[in-house]
Amino acid sequence: MKPIASRKIDTLDKRSCPLRETTSDSTITALMVIIPKGEIVTFHEHETVKLDMPHDNALVIALEIEGATFSKILVDTGSVVDIISRKTLQSLEQPIPTIKPKTTSLTSFEGKSIRSLGTIVLNTRAHDLKLKVEFTVIDHPIPFDAIVGCPWLHHMRAVPSFYHKCAKFLSPTGKKTILGSQKQA
Numbered sequence: 001m002k003p004i005a006s007r008k009i010d011t012l013d014k015r016s017c018p019l020r021e022t023t024s025d026s027t028i029t030a031l032m033v034i035i036p037k038g039e040i041v042t043f044h045e046h047e048t049v050k051l052d053m054p055h056d057n058a059l060v061i062a063l064e065i066e067g068a069t070f071s072k073i074l075v076d077t078g079s080v081v082d083i084i085s086r087k088t089l090q091s092l093e094q095p096i097p098t099i100k101p102k103t104t105s106l107t108s109f110e111g112k113s114i115r116s117l118g119t120i121v122l123n124t125r126a127h128d129l130k131l132k133v134e135f136t137v138i139d140h141p142i143p144f145d146a147i148v149g150c151p152w153l154h155h156m157r158a159v160p161s162f163y164h165k166c167a168k169f170l171s172p173t174g175k176k177t178i179l180g181s182q183k184q185a
Contacts, residue, residue, distance in 0.1 A: 041159045041168045041175065048164055052182055059162050060144070060184040064125040066092050070145035072184050075160050075167060079149025081106070084135040086117065088145045097121065099137050106138065114140045124152075127176040129169065131155055 059075040070088065081104070089096050099118040108114050117137040124131050133152055153160065158169040158178070165180035 039170050039175070041170065043161045043164045043166075043168070047166070057162075057165065057180075057182050059160055059165060059167065059180045061167065061178045061180050063146070063148070063178075065146065066094055066096075066122050068092055071181065072143070072145045074144040074147045075153070075180075076147050076149050077153065077160060079147055080151070081136045082133055082149055082152050083142070083147040084120070084122070084137055085142055085146070086137060086139045087141075089120070089137065104136060106136070108140065108142075114138060126156065126169075126178050127171060128173055129156065129171045129176070 060071075061073050061075060062069055062071040063073045064070075065084075065088075068091070083106070097120055099120045101118045102116070103118070104116040106114050106116060117139055119134050120137055121132050121134050124133050131152070133148075133155075135146065152158075153167070156167075156169050158167045160167040165182060167178045167180075169176055169178075
């Protein structure tokens with residue numbers, strides 16, 4: 001089958017250590033492993049057979065945060081921050097790390113301006129890839145457990161497809177797909 005879309009993924013410098021920790025400006029830490037050169041992420045039409053078509057649903061995935069699986073995580077390519085609500089944090093069974101006070105003005109879904117409570121670094125996992133992600137914490141009702149935006153997608157090296165209702169990425173053990181849920185969207 002012919003791929004609908006593809007993107008070549010860059011590899012780390014071969015001179016670098018095969019297993020290393022990197023930190024971005026937004027303090028997202030990723031455990032990076034050399035991905036085999038030439039690996040390509042592709043999407044195919046046959047991957048849509050189980051979807052209700054036509055659709056215009058949001059991409060909503062499940063993601064493990066601090067050891068708990070949340071099934072209503074919105075993938076938002078227009079968000080420059082990763083967002084988690086105070087309500088979601090309170091549902092974690094483990095002690096919650098301290099929120100670093102850092103007030104930021106955000107625009108809500110309704111176009112209203114809301115102020116964040118600060119930021120918090122939490123462990124996330126998708127398949128075998130673990131990331132420490134800096135979430136902006138809000139005390140405002142949202143219809144999702146969290147919102148992952150461009151920072152998370154970039155550090156996962158994930159390629160989302162809203163048409164295919166999934167996000168794909170390369171991991172040390174091969175190509176992985178995070179399926180979206182039309183029901184949760």
